[in-house]
Amino acid sequence: MTEGGEYSSAMMSSDPFTSMKKMKKSNHNQRRFSDEQIKSLEMMFESETRLEPRKKVQLARELGLQPRQVAIWFQNKRARWKSKQLETEYNILRQNYDNLASQFDSLKKEKQSLVSELQKLNEAMHQKKEEERQCCGDQAVVALSSTDHESENEENHRRCHEPEEVRPEMEMYDEKGHHGVSCDHHDHDHEDEDGYNNNIKREYFGGFEEEADQLMNIVEPADSCLTSSDDWRGFKSDTSLLHQSSSNYPWWDFWS
DNA sequence: AACATACGTCCTATTACGTCA
DNA sequence: GGTGACGTAATAGGACGTATG
Numbered sequence: 376m377t378e379g380g381e382y383s384s385a386m387m388s389s390d391p392f393t394s395m396k397k398m399k400k401s402n403h404n405q406r407r408f409s410d411e412q413i414k415s416l417e418m419m420f421e422s423e424t425r426l427e428p429r430k431k432v433q434l435a436r437e438l439g440l441q442p443r444q445v446a447i448w449f450q451n452k453r454a455r456w457k458s459k460q461l462e463t464e465y466n467i468l469r470q471n472y473d474n475l476a477s478q479f480d481s482l483k484k485e486k487q488s489l490v491s492e493l494q495k496l497n498e499a500m501h502q503k504k505e506e507e508r509q510c511c512g513d514q515a516v517v518a519l520s521s522t523d524h525e526s527e528n529e530e531n532h533r534r535c536h537e538p539e540e541v542r543p544e545m546e547m548y549d550e551k552g553h554h555g556v557s558c559d560h561h562d563h564d565h566e567d568e569d570g571y572n573n574n575i576k577r578e579y580f581g582g583f584e585e586e587a588d589q590l591m592n593i594v595e596p597a598d599s600c601l602t603s604s605d606d607w608r609g610f611k612s613d614t615s616l617l618h619q620s621s622s623n624y625p626w627w628d629f630w631s
Numbered sequence: 632a633a634c635a636t637a638c639g640t641c642c643t644a645t646t647a648c649g650t651c652a
Numbered sequence: 653g654g655t656g657a658c659g660t661a662a663t664a665g666g667a668c669g670t671a672t673g
Contacts, residue, residue, distance in 0.1 A: 406649060406661070428639090447662060450641075455660090457642095 408448070412438045416445070420452050 408416070415438055419426070426434070426449055435442040 407659095408661085425641090444661080446640080448660095451660070451662085453641090454643075 408438075408440070412440065416448055416452070420449065420456075424453055424456070425449070 415434070419430075419434060423430075426445065431445050431449075432442050435445045438445070
């Protein structure tokens with residue numbers, strides 16, 4: 376059953392093709408509804424987007440239209456309303472995306488500058504330690520005039536495990552700000568690595584280890600996936616997710 | 632109870648036409 | 653006056669729910 380049924384008995388002739396043309400022409404005699412009709416239909420649509428059959432008949436009678444015409448008007452109205460709704464939602468999502476993208480960008484820049492600042496500070500500290508060691512080292516050489524290789528090895532070992540001392544050979548950072556660990560004893564030992572990381576946190580975030588943990592949790596994933604433009608663009612947006620992320624956890628405020 | 636059929640409504644895509652720049 | 657873009661009433665056809673035999 377098609378929806379043109381209500382016109383068919385009055386309009387159909389023996390030839391289906393010509394009768395259809397006649398019907399359409401006839402239907403288009405009164406092409407547009409009057410302003411009054413539209414106004415009433417709009418008012419009804421605002422209160423309910425779907426009409427009960429009884430209301431449809433009543434409204435049609437009031438407006439001097441066929442119930443079918445009222446039904447079709449509501450159908451078309453729903454379709455237009457839906458596409459408008461989609462457009463609005465798209466614009467909101469687009470706006471949210473743009474905001475997040477720019478926030479992410481500035482956060483990335485801020486992190487980059489902090490990393491380079493950290494590098495500079497490390498270099499300065501390294502240089503200072505080197506100077507101190509040279510100064511103290513000369514005196515030690517005089518005191519330990521006999522070369523004791525065993526004690527030298529012990530010293531090296533101690534330095535590798537010494538938590539408080541900043542080891543020059545470990546102060547290299549890669550592009551992500553990770554330490555370039557060079558101590559053999561730590562390469563494949565996770566427990567030692569954890570302890571080492573804790574030491575690092577103590578060194579650089581002294582008194583703020585918790586914040587350091589948060590930072591690691593937040594910044595590291597951003598490094599691994601969000602910096603990839605493919606992953607970033609492939610992100611499937613979801614209004615509820617966006618609302619959730621923007622209202623409940625303003626992660627970009629972590630730094631402020 | 633399970634099934635087929637008719638009927639009404641919805642949705643989406645499309646058509647036909649009026650209007651306007 | 654011709655024309656293309658746009659808005660809108662209406663149609664086509666498929667999907668779904670409900671009533672009935």
